Amino acid sequence: MQRRSFISSAMRAGVVLPFMTTDSMRAFAYPTDQLGHLSATDQEGERILVLLRMFGGNDGLNSIIPIHDDEYYRIRRDQSALNMSIAREAVLPIEGALGFGMHPSMYRLHELYNEGHVAIVQGVGYPNMDLSHFRGTDIWLAASDSDVYLQSGWLGRMFDVSSPIDNGIPYAIEFGDNMSRVLKGQHQAHAHHYHATHRFTGSEDIGSLNDGLAMADEFESRMLRSQRTGRTIDDALRRVGNHTRTYSEESPLADALKITSRLIRAGLPTQVYVIHAGQFDTHHRQLEVHAQQLDELFSNVHSLFRELEDSGDADRVCIMPISEFGRRVEPTQSGTDHGTAAPVFVIGKHVNGGMYGDAPSISDVDVNGNLKWTTDFRQIYSTIMRQWFSMEPSSIDTGVLTRMFAPLPLFARSEILSSAITLAPIPARTTLDVIAHRDHSTRSQFVISDLHGRALQSGTLDLMQRSTITLPALASGVYVISITEVLADGSASVHRQAFPVEQL
C-alpha cells in the first residue's frame, strides 16, 4: 500500500515525487490522467473504506430478526412487560435467508441488499466478550483479544504496515470531536481531523513557548496538520458540487457523509474515513429509538451509495458500520441491556452480497443470557485488508492482527498487495525484474501495457522467484504491468503496478 498511496497521491497531484524503491531514488513524473484505461477499482490507492461507528451496542436481534424462532417471540414478546419484538409481518424478507427478516427501518439497506451490494455476517463477536461500552469499543477498534490492552488501532497498524507518505494529502480522515484509537499506529497517529469552521486564523508560528514541553509540541503538530488537512479538504470540496441525494437534516452523521461523498467525488486519495454513526445504547424506549437510529444510519448510507453510483465512484468504496456489542436477548422494561454477538454489514459494489456465518441460537445462550458468537470480528477485518485493500496476508497476520484470522469470501475479487511485489530496476530500460515474496511457487500471467491501455507484451512468470522480463523497445515513459494469479481457492487475483522506463 505504500506504493499505492504514493502513486495515487502523485496521480492526483500531478507532481514530481521520488519513486521509493531500494533500486532507485530518482524522481520522475507522469501526467495525472493517463491511467484511465484501468478500471477505477484497479487503480492503485483508489480503494476506500468508510467505517461507521454505531456507539452503544446495536441490537442485532432486532436488526436481522430470527422470525423462524418462536423462542425470540416468547422472550421478547410473550414474557416481556412490553412487546420488544419486531413482528413477522413487519419485517423485510431477506432473499436467500428464509427464517430471517430485516428491521423495517432498514428498508434502504434492504434495497441495496436486493441489488447484491450487502454482505450480512451473522453472530459476530470474539472470545470472552466484554459488556463495557468503553472496553468493548477499545477491543473492536484495537482488534485485540479481550485480555490484551493495546493503545493502537487496527487501521492505525494497517497504515503502519503500508507507511503512506504524509505529503499533506490526508490518507485517513476521522470526523468527530475526538481522536479515537482506531487510526492510532504503534508510533504515530494516522488520523487527519477535519472541521468545516474550526481553524486558527493567526500566524501558524505558534511554538515559541513550548520550551521542550513534548506534549505542547505534539499539540502544535496536530494543529498544524489539521490546518493543512483543512486547506486540502476545502480545496477538494471546491472542486465538486454539493450533494445531489437527500440526506438527513441536522444530523452530524449526514453532514460527515455528505463531506465524505464530496471528497471521494473530488478524487481525494483518502483510503479510510471514520465517522460516528449515532447512539444505539437502547436501555429504554428501544423500539422507537432503535427504529429512528437504523433509519437515519441506513438512509444516509443509501444516499452516499447512490450519490457515488451517480458519479461513478461507488466501485471504489466499501462501507462498514460496527458496534461494540449486540444486546441481551431478554428485554428489561422498554429496552435491552448490553449483550454480545450481533450481525455486521459490509456494503459495496464489489461485495459478494448475501448472508454469512451462523446466526447464534436464542435457546443456547451463555450463563448471563447472552448470545454465543459464531464469527470473530477480526475475520471481517482480515477480509477487508486482504480482499479489499489487497494487503499481503503475512503482514496482516503479523503486523496488524497478531495472528491469522480466516477471511470470509465477502468480496467479488481479491488483489495482491502492490508492495508484496517489487519491480527493479526503477526506472527500467531493457529488462524488468519482478520480485515476489512468496513461500510457494505460483505461475502467473502478466501483461505490460502503456498508459492508454494498449497491451505491449504478455507472458508467464513465477511469483516465488525473481523473474526477469525482457522488455520490448519502449520509449521513456510510464507503463503498467498487470499480473494475474490463480489462487488456491480458484479465484483470480490481479496485481497492477505502474513503472517508469527511461531510455538514455
Added chain:
Amino acid sequence: MLEVYDDVRLGPWSRHHAAHLLRRMTVGPTPFEISRAVEEGREATVERILTPWTVPTEKVSSMISDIVLAELQPIDTLEYYNFFVRKDRRYIELVQWWASVIVRSPLSAQERMTLWWHMCLPSSLNGAHFAENIFDQNMSMRRHGLGSIPTLVDEVIHGMAMQIYLSGTENVWQPTNEGVNENLAREMMEIFLLGRTDAQGLPSYSQEDVSEIARSLSGWRIAEVHVAGSTGTDYLYRMRELVFSVDHWDPRPKTVFGQTGTFRSKEILDLLFTEKRSAIARHICSRWYSSFINETVEEQAIEGMTELLLDVNMDMTSWLRVVLNSSHFFESRHRMRIATPPMVSFLAQLRYADVGYVPDFDDYDNGVQDDLYSRLRSINQCMYYPPNVSGWPDTTDYVAGTEIAWRLEMHMRLWSGTMTFKNYNGGRQVYPIVINSFLKSYGMPATIRQLAEMVLCDLAGIEADAKDLARRLCPVDRPCDNTSVRGLMKTITTSPRILFH
C-alpha cells in the same frame, strides 16, 4: 505517605508555586489573586480555596419549585409548544448560570471540583429530561464535592438526574421477567467507583456482580401527579424526588462480592463502600491524579494518596488539605503536564482577563443571548452535554488538531478584541477586556517585558527562562500600552503550551 512541602528542595513559596496551585485547583485565577496567594502563603491559600461558599441561585429561581411540569396533553396546543420551548430554554439557562458562577465566583476550589465531579459522574441535560434535575445534581456535587465521597455518590446515584439518565427508574423487577436494567449498575461500577480493571489489571467486577447490583438498585420511581386543566388539558407533574416502590424492587437475595442479602440500593452502596473501600479510594485517587497532577500516574504516589483518603474517611477537604500541601503536588516534573479541559481553559481565560461583559449572563434578564453557550458547545466541551456516559475523554491522546486550532483561535480573538456577539440592534459588540484594569491587577508593571515575565509565569508555568523569553517576545522594551499588551497576550495565549496546566 505524602511528604509535606519541602522548602529546601522545592524552594520557598513563590509566584510560580501559587500560580501552579491556583491554575489547577481553581478556574482562571486573576493576577491579583495570584499575588494575594503569594502574600498569604501556601497553607493559608489552600485553606482559603477549600472553604465552601454559597452559590447565588437567583438566576435559576425558576428551577427551584418542588414539582416540575413533565408533560401535557393534547399535544397540538400552543401551551404544549410553549412548554417545550421553555423546557429547552432552561437547558441553556442552566449552563449559562453555571458558567456565570465560575467566571464571577470568588476564587475557590469548589467550582473546579464541582466541574471535576461532573466530568467523573456525568449526566446530560437531554438524558435527564429536565434542567431542574440537573440543577439538583449540580447542588449535590457542590455540597459534597469537597466533603464525603460516599455521601456524594449516594446523593448522585439517588438523584433524579442520574436515575433518569442511566435508566434507574426503568430498572423494574417483575416476577415474570428475570431481567432488570443494568445500565446504572454497570456505569456506577465501571466509571464512578472501580474502573474496569484493578491495580493488578484484573477485572474489578464480573457480569454477575453487575446483575446482582442492578437487582439491588431496582425499585426507584418518579412520583407523578395528573392535574386536569379547565379546557380538557391534562397536565402531568413530577415531584422532584424519587420514591421507593417495593413492588418494583427485586426482593430476592443477591450475592455481591461474597455478601448475600436482599439488599436495597442504599444497602448495596454501603456494602460497596465497605467491601471495596480501598479499590474505590484507589480509583478516585487515580482519576484525580491524572486530572490534577500528571496524566502519567505514579503508582507510589497513588498508594500514598489512597492510604490517606482511607485515613480521612473519604473526606475530600481533609484529603486535599494534605495533598495540596505536599511536595508531590508541586514537583517541577508535574508542571504543565495535564491538558486543561476545554471548558475549563476557556472560562479560565474569561475570568483571568476579567471580561467585563458576557452577553449570556450580564444581559441575562432578556434571556436571548446565547453566545457563550454556543462557544462552549463549539469547543467540544459544554457542561451537561457529555459525548457519552463516561463523559469527555480526558487525556492528551484524544485531543484532535481541529479542537486545538479552534481553542487557540478563541484566545486570539478574545485578546485581539475581535471576539464578538450580536447585540439587539443587529450590530456586533466585543467581549471587552479593559487593559488598564488588567495592568492594575498586575500592579502596573513598568514595561512590557516585566508584564511578559509575570504572564509567562501565571499562564505558561515558565520560570527559569522567563527573562530570555520575555526579551524574545518583546524585542523592544517599552511602557505597556493597549496595542503592546494585546499583542503580547495574543502571542502567549495562542501557544499550545497554554492548553496545559
